[in-house]
Amino acid sequence: MREFKKSSKLDNVLYDVRGPVVEEAARMEAAGASILKLNIGNPAPFGFRTPDEVVFDMSRQLKDCEGYSDAKGLYSARKAIMQYSQIKGLPNVDIDHIYTGNGVSELINLSMSALLNDGDEILIPSPDYPLWTACATLAGGKPVHYLCDEQSDWYPDLADMRAKITPKTKAIVIINPNNPTGALYPHEILEQIVDLAREFGLILFSDEIYDRLVFDDQEHVSIASLAPDLFCVTFSGLSKSHMIAGYRIGWMVLSGNKALAKDYIEGLNMLSNMRLCSNVPAQSIVQTALWGHQSVHDYVIPGGRVYEQREFIYKALNDIPGITCVKPQAAFYAFPKIDVKKFNIKDDEQFALDLLREKKVLLIHGGGFNWHEPDHFRVVYLPRIEVLQECTNKLADFLSRYQQH
Numbered sequence: 001m002r003e004f005k006k007s008s009k010l011d012n013v014l015y016d017v018r019g020p021v022v023e024e025a026a027r028m029e030a031a032g033a034s035i036l037k038l039n040i041g042n043p044a045p046f047g048f049r050t051p052d053e054v055v056f057d058m059s060r061q062l063k064d065c066e067g068y069s070d071a072k073g074l075y076s077a078r079k080a081i082m083q084y085s086q087i088k089g090l091p092n093v094d095i096d097h098i099y100t101g102n103g104v105s106e107l108i109n110l111s112m113s114a115l116l117n118d119g120d121e122i123l124i125p126s127p128d129y130p131l132w133t134a135c136a137t138l139a140g141g142k143p144v145h146y147l148c149d150e151q152s153d154w155y156p157d158l159a160d161m162r163a164k165i166t167p168k169t170k171a172i173v174i175i176n177p178n179n180p181t182g183a184l185y186p187h188e189i190l191e192q193i194v195d196l197a198r199e200f201g202l203i204l205f206s207d208e209i210y211d212r213l214v215f216d217d218q219e220h221v222s223i224a225s226l227a228p229d230l231f232c233v234t235f236s237g238l239s240k241s242h243m244i245a246g247y248r249i250g251w252m253v254l255s256g257n258k259a260l261a262k263d264y265i266e267g268l269n270m271l272s273n274m275r276l277c278s279n280v281p282a283q284s285i286v287q288t289a290l291w292g293h294q295s296v297h298d299y300v301i302p303g304g305r306v307y308e309q310r311e312f313i314y315k316a317l318n319d320i321p322g323i324t325c326v327k328p329q330a331a332f333y334a335f336p337k338i339d340v341k342k343f344n345i346k347d348d349e350q351f352a353l354d355l356l357r358e359k360k361v362l363l364i365h366g367g368g369f370n371w372h373e374p375d376h377f378r379v380v381y382l383p384r385i386e387v388l389q390e391c392t393n394k395l396a397d398f399l400s401r402y403q404q405h
Contacts, residue, residue, distance in 0.1 A: 013134045021352045025362045036391050038380045039362045041179065041240065041332060046382040048243040048299075053292050054285045061284040069277045071269075073100030073251070077286035081251050084290050088211075089225030090234060090255040097254035099268065100278045100286075104209055104235045104250035109135045110275075111205065111233060111252065114267035116141030121168040123161060127335060127369035127376070129179045129207065144169070145370055150337065154183035154326055158192050165196070171203035172196070174223060177210040180369045180378040181335040182310075182328025184214060187221050194227045203261070204232040209250070210331040212241035212296050215307060218329060224255045231261045238282075240331070241296055242289050249282035306332055306381075309388060313381040316392040322399055334379045335366070344404045348374035351404060359394040 025035050037045075044050075072078065078098040085093045101107035108131055116122065118140040124132050126145035133143040146161040148154045156174065174193060176185045197204050204223055211220045224232035237250030258265065299306040310328055317325040317336045322343060325336035338345060345351050348365035351374070355361055366376030381388060 009138055009140075013137050019364075019368060021349060021356060021362065021364065021368075024353060025356055028356070028360070033360055035356070035360050035362050036383075036387065036394070037362045038383065038388075038391055039364050039378075041380050041382065042245050043240075043243040043382055044245055046384070048382070050244045050247070051242075051289075051293065051295050054244060054289050057288045058281055058285050062281055065280040065284055067280070069280045069283060071273045071275075071277050072096075072098065073278060074280065074283045074286075077249075077251075077283040080287040080290045081253065085222075085234070085253050085255070088222045090222055090232075090253060091225070091228035092258065093253060093255050097258065097265070099252050099272055100283050101237075101250045101252065102248040102278045102282075103239060104207065104237045104252075105131055106275075106278070107235060107250055107252045108132060108207075109138070110268065110271045112136050112139040112141065114271050115139070115170060115203070115264055119168060120170050121166060122170055123164060123172045123202075124370075125156060125173065125175055125178070127180050127366060127371040128173075129175055130369055132173050132175075132207070133370050141170075142168070143370075145372075148178070148181065148183070150326060153329070154178060154181035154335070155185060155189050156193065158189075158196070161193070162196060165200050165202075169200065169202060171205055173205045173207070175207040176223070177208075177213065177220065177330030179210065179331055180333045180364075181326070182331050182333045183326075184218055184220065184329040185223075187226075190221055190223045190226055194223060194230065197227065197230055202230075203264075204230060205235070206232065207235045209236055209240045211236060212294065213300055213306065213332060214330045215300050215310060216329065220330070224253075228256055230256050231258060232256045238286070238289050242294075243296060243299075244285075244289060247282040247285070248279050249286060251286075305384075309381045309383075309385055310334075312385050313379060313388055313392070316388065317379070320392065320396045320399060323395075332380060332382050334381060335369075335376055336379065338375055338377065340373075340375045343399065343402050345374050346404060348377065351402075352377060354402070354404070355395065355398055359398050361391050361394050361398075 078095045112135040116139040120141045136143045147157040149157045234253045238244040322339040352365040
């Protein structure tokens with residue numbers, strides 16, 4: 001019998017939602033182990049519930065959500081997104097250039113597939129949200145990773161970014177607020193990235209899914225608001241900043257100088273039409289979620305759950321000998337550094353597996369985010385403080401005698 005194998009297009013795609021560490025955790029759970037999970041940014045298991053108003057509004061609208069919507073989305077959803085984009089200062093935004101999707105993930109894939117030819121290059125941060133790298137690769141492009149600088153609060157290294165631009169470069173991706181570092185990029189950094197894109201004629205793709213999860217009275221700035229003369233694509237949704245994960249509703253907004261991208265926009269329309277439309281019931285809650293009571297605000301101020309968990313995890317990680325951590329300014333992730341010489345770490349995935357097997361704590365190693373040194377891991381600090389304390393106590397005990405073999 002003929003054996004069927006996966007497409008060769010997947011040979012260089014490194015993105016794997018599960019991976020060896022998560023697979024091992026699943027095996028251990030199946031055998032009866034209780035795993036402490038700090039690996040995935042899914043708010044629901046940690047008690048962050050969809051606002052009652054949103055659930056109510058969806059239930060009232062379900063009878064009107066049968067059948068396909070316009071391929072780009074419901075008018076009411078796109079109108080609400082347009083108004084939100086205008087408040088954020090995005091220039092030249094209109095309903096016809098707003099696309100809803102089954103989460104931002106679908107739209108990242110669509111946007112890369114419509115743009116990249118074989119060998120085209122696209123600048124993506126390191127560390128990154130790995131779906132960007134995977135989708136660019138699957139589309140036939142070449143992801144080129146520019147460094148984010150831990151010594152500068154994880155801001156993009158502009159000199160490294162400039163050095164990696166070639167005639168084949170088509171676009172720059174930024175993730176702001178950042179996953180996995182928790183960085184929030186200041187206005188001056190964004191201006192410098194805009195200047196680079198302007199100098200070399202590049203598209204700006206900005207993943208802003210965490211834009212309302214910002215601490216310390218800081219303000220998130222959409223990079224597109226600084227680039228009216230450039231073509232920009234801005235991504236956001238309800239999963240993170242609104243704690244409405246699982247409903248699968250995200251969007252992308254085209255702004256700025258769209259005349260530069262007429263043919264690309266035609267490609268986006270083709271791919272959007274091919275999938276008919278995104279989840280219509282989920283689209284029906286966009287207006288309520290964007291413009292109703294913003295419960296997330298209560299989480300990120302002093303005394304709020306996410307704020308206090310951020311304060312705890314930052315101190316607890318830095319109190320562990322051999323661990324240092326830059327304080328996150330947004331989202332709900334930290335990306336601590338581990339002293340590889342102290343612990344003889346050569347393989348960060350093996351470190352994560354060793355911790356999992358001995359202490360039943362699940363983390364994702366830095367290599368899972370296209371970070372090319374074995375000296376980081378990501379922590380999701382959505383669990384309550386008592387769970388975070390148990391995890392960091394176990395990590396400290398593990399590291400007190402760990403040496404990688």
